[in-house]
Amino acid sequence: MSKFKKKKAVGSQEISTASLPDIVFMLLFFFMVTTTLRETTINVMQKLPGATEVKKLERKSLVSYIYIGKPRQNFQTLYGTEPRIQLNDAFAKIEDIRNYVISEREKVDENERTFLTTSLKVDKDTKMGIIIDVKQELRKASALKINYSSRKVSQIED
Numbered sequence: 001m002s003k004f005k006k007k008k009a010v011g012s013q014e015i016s017t018a019s020l021p022d023i024v025f026m027l028l029f030f031f032m033v034t035t036t037l038r039e040t041t042i043n044v045m046q047k048l049p050g051a052t053e054v055k056k057l058e059r060k061s062l063v064s065y066i067y068i069g070k071p072r073q074n075f076q077t078l079y080g081t082e083p084r085i086q087l088n089d090a091f092a093k094i095e096d097i098r099n100y101v102i103s104e105r106e107k108v109d110e111n112e113r114t115f116l117t118t119s120l121k122v123d124k125d126t127k128m129g130i131i132i133d134v135k136q137e138l139r140k141a142s143a144l145k146i147n148y149s150s151r152k153v154s155q156i157e158d
Contacts, residue, residue: 044083047125063119065149067086068123094130119147
C-alpha cells in the first residue's frame with residue numbers, strides 16, 4: 001500500500017459572490033446619476049417640419065417650450081381636433097401665455113433672464129393663425145427671443 005493517495009476531483013470551484021452587492025450598487029448609482037427624466041408629457045401631436053439649416057441650442061436650461069398641435073387621440077373627445085396650445089403639462093389658452101412667460105422668467109437667475117429663449121414646437125400641419133396669435137402674446141410679455149423647433153433633413157420634403 002502506498003502512503004500517498006490521489007485526491008479525487010471534487011468538481012469546479014465556486015465563484016465568490018461577496019463583491020456582487022458592491023457591483024450592483026455601483027451600477028445603480030451610475031444609472032441614477034446619468035439618467036434624465038422627461039420634464040413634460042406632450043399631449044399634442046408633434047411632427048416637426050423639416051429644415052436643412054438647423055442650429056442646436058446652446059443652453060437648454062434657458063429654453064421654455066410652447067407646444068402647438070392637435071390633441072392626442074385620448075384628449076380629442078375633451079378638446080376636439082383643432083390645434084391647441086400646451087404649456088408645461090396642461091392645455092392653455094392664448095391669454096395664459098403671458099403668465100407662463102413671467103413664471104418661467106422667475107425660475108431663472110436674474111443675470112440670465114436676457115438669455116431666456118422661447119421655443120415653439122409646432123406640428124407641421126398647424127395653420128399660421130394660431131402661431132401669429134402666440135407670437136403677439138409673446139411680444140406683449142417681452143419675450144422677443146423666439147426659436148422654431150424643427151428636425152434636420154438632407155433635402156426639403158414636400
